[in-house]
Amino acid sequence: MKGPKWVGNDPKGGVKDQEMTQCPVTAGGGGRAGTAPGGEGLAAAQEGAAESQSLTTASQCFPVPPRLLYPFGPGAGDETTPVEDDGMSPEQLLQGRFSFYGRAQTSLYVNNNGVVSFGRGVPEYTPKPFPLAERIPFVAPFWADVDLRRGGKVFYRQSRERPLLARLRRDLAAAAPPQGPAPSPTWAFLATWHQVSFFGAASNKTNTFQAVLASDELSSYVMLNYGSLQWTTGIADGGNPHSGTGGLPAQAGFNSGDDLHYYNLPGSRTPAVLSIARRSNVATPGRWIFRVDEFTATEPPPTPAPSTAVPTAPPPATTEKVYVCNW
Template identity: 50%
Template sequence: MPLAFTLLLLLLGAAGGAHEEGEKASLLYPYGEDQGDQKNPKLDDGTSEKLTLATPFTFYGEEQRDLYVNNNGVISFGVKVNHYIPDPFPLADGRAFLTPFWADVNNVLGGDVFYREATDPALLGDVTRDINQYFPDVPFAATWAFVATWDRVAYYGSVSEKVNTFQAVLTTDTKKSFIIFNYGDIQWTTGEASGGDAETGLGGTPAHAGFNSGDDTNFYNIPGSQTEAIVNVTDTSNVGVRGRWVFQVDDFKVTGVPPEPPKVVDINNCWL
């Protein structure tokens, strides 16, 4: 595990202590059918229909007007992403998408994938308050949000009761855009077809969390992606709130993440 990521885990652990499941779940903004959410079909590697946005959303400098919510932990612009084995970023094939937890979800075996566009004042007020807290130097008042939630979803080939709950929130004031990843409970990282263990949901090619612009330059990988450490994403953050990662994405900026430490040279043995 990279030293910077290990230090981040230690610092967060020292600052916050152990989180109970209920505390983690409280990070998620309200979701579900009682909030007016739509639900994806029960289909392995399934996806939503093409969703035309009421408000354009700017991602890596490009205005996006439609998206798909893909069962496998991906929100993609303009094109479906139903591949179940996560690929390392960058993917320079023109596809722009974000991955709160790209892995082989199977909602046939358990869980639901919810989504909605939202302009209700209560949600926008909560989102605005949070963005203002994390980015105090960036004037922002949300006028629109899109909330996608993977609620207690199982993995492909599962013979266990392990499930994951996580959420992605897109929000804009029509000029500046932000994305919030909330992690309620992460118990597995890998489906059986990705080389994972059917009983533990671990091993193989673990999940990927991050952002891909579609070119070979602009992308971001949340620390621990595609390693066993991603199961601990509920204990990490770039905004001081365990289980939450927040980024300004109109002109993508990485904030609050420790830089990789410099290499140490052993003069005696000439090792790096």
């Protein structure tokens, strides 16, 4: 039970974490999906990516980009959410048309706990599996118990700036359909969680990640960029106050709000969720891009009850390509 925020002494100090998140050596992977989609100059460089790291498949190696996140912070014209536990931005009326699972969205909230939600805020700090019974449409780059009083900030803005849109056009091309035109966004919304801590933290572990919503008035895309992910769980969900792990780890993905369309990034609600910062579905480590007006990755049907029939091989978990680390 979470109860009052900070009862007793506020933990101080702690061990500064220097570890790099590493993902398991696997040949594939894939998320779980329903019928889902096809500063003061704060540096936007991907944290912890200065070293020579790589993702591999059987025949390809992709170096980790040194600058993955889009510019953010006061120097980029961002606003910030309240510095509090379980807080959120005021309602943001969208200046561009954004379709999410076939529904035009007109406003959103940026929630401190790693969620961009449509129609209402999400103060809930315990991540739940998709689809949600509450039928709340939202994007969850990293749904976990963030506490900005322990450190970090959450930035957000809408933009029609040409340089930003030009960069988005180049980056979104990786997710364009093979025989379709490349996306040419005319509007974007960016939300960035910069070095955010967790509830009950007694260490300096922080997470940095970003969600970018983009639209060209016809198609809509979500880009998830991950910098450094060092923790998964706050203490109210059973996490360790020093390591930020254990208990019920973070959830990442999408929920349409209709009980049918959803997508869970690989490793969600398990310790392996940290690996999304070194994996990708577009061959760029730490970056995930999805078309969300019509999402095409699918999940296999539920496993049937045991029978005497001869078993057959199950269908693949998803049609996406996932690139993983090889250490």
